[in-house]
Amino acid sequence: MASNERKQENPQAAAAIDRIIHEPARYMIMAYLYVVESADFIFLLNQTGFTRGNLSSHIARLEESGYVEVIKEFVAKKPHTMLQLTRKGREAFEEYRKSLQQMLDGLPK
Amino acid sequence: MASNERKQENPQAAAAIDRIIHEPARYMIMAYLYVVESADFIFLLNQTGFTRGNLSSHIARLEESGYVEVIKEFVAKKPHTMLQLTRKGREAFEEYRKSLQQMLDGLPK
DNA sequence: GTAAACAAGTTTGTGATACAGACTAAACTG
DNA sequence: CAGTTTAGTCTGTATCACAAACTTGTTTAC
Numbered sequence: 243m244a245s246n247e248r249k250q251e252n253p254q255a256a257a258a259i260d261r262i263i264h265e266p267a268r269y270m271i272m273a274y275l276y277v278v279e280s281a282d283f284i285f286l287l288n289q290t291g292f293t294r295g296n297l298s299s300h301i302a303r304l305e306e307s308g309y310v311e312v313i314k315e316f317v318a319k320k321p322h323t324m325l326q327l328t329r330k331g332r333e334a335f336e337e338y339r340k341s342l343q344q345m346l347d348g349l350p351k
Numbered sequence: 352m353a354s355n356e357r358k359q360e361n362p363q364a365a366a367a368i369d370r371i372i373h374e375p376a377r378y379m380i381m382a383y384l385y386v387v388e389s390a391d392f393i394f395l396l397n398q399t400g401f402t403r404g405n406l407s408s409h410i411a412r413l414e415e416s417g418y419v420e421v422i423k424e425f426v427a428k429k430p431h432t433m434l435q436l437t438r439k440g441r442e443a444f445e446e447y448r449k450s451l452q453q454m455l456d457g458l459p460k
Numbered sequence: 461g462t463a464a465a466c467a468a469g470t471t472t473g474t475g476a477t478a479c480a481g482a483c484t485a486a487a488c489t490g
Numbered sequence: 491c492a493g494t495t496t497a498g499t500c501t502g503t504a505t506c507a508c509a510a511a512c513t514t515g516t517t518t519a520c
Contacts, residue, residue, distance in 0.1 A: 256375040266365040273458060296508050298470060321468055343455055346448055349382060405479050407499060428487060430497055
């Protein structure tokens with residue numbers, strides 16, 4: 243254990259966190275998609291209580307990150323947006339939860 | 352359980368989170384203070400690897416929130432800043448950890 | 461058939477925030 | 491006393507979360 247092995251103590255776990263998922267709004271979205279497997283814009287809107295604009299931009303961010311796939315189609319002549327986690331998104335979500343758990347386990351009591 | 356008890360499902364746990372502590376940098380600071388009981392600026396600087404400016408502003412935020420007490424004194428003629436969690440800060444930290452744990456427990460598997 | 465109302469999102473504007481780099485003030489060094 | 495070090499603070503900037511305004515198309519009212 244060389245002397246330059248400094249600062250690898252516990253609270254450091256917090257530094258390794260996926261900031262995309264760390265935002266509670268996005269965590270909520272991903273958590274729904276994680277269990278539901280696929281959901282539409284309106285469903286998420288109702289469940290989360292976000293404004294449309296806010297929801298829209300979080301979805302855009304998740305899409306850019308490659309965490310969700312956005313499928314747009316027309317249903318009964320209206321636009322309809324379906325969301326689902328990508329494989330990458332699912333893995334990132336699991337990884338994030340693992341990190342958090344480690345962070346929590348890091349402290350005694 | 353009235354029918355208007357809607358949307359109290361699990362991912363909602365993410366909405367109730369203390370944003371002050373949710374920032375990983377501040378979580379790290381509070382985690383150190385939680386175990387160490389009291390630490391100085393330089394110690395935190397070394398442990399966290401933050402820049403002075405960044406550390407300074409997070410400390411300011413924690414102080415405003417009433418989560419840490421900042422004690423400035425002169426040691427060997429040099430300014431010396433000691434930090435310690437307030438009771439409120441300690442409770443908020445425990446509360447935050449509890450919320451996170453609930454959030455994690457919220458999902459199956 | 462045109463106008464008002466509605467539906468489903470997207471774009472834009474704003475205020476807050478995280479971070480780093482420049483700055484400051486005091487003390488020590490040669 | 492000029493320069494350097496120490497210990498922080500202040501300032502500038504890029505990013506972000508959020509809401510309000512806007513867009514595109516459909517349905518309803520007259």
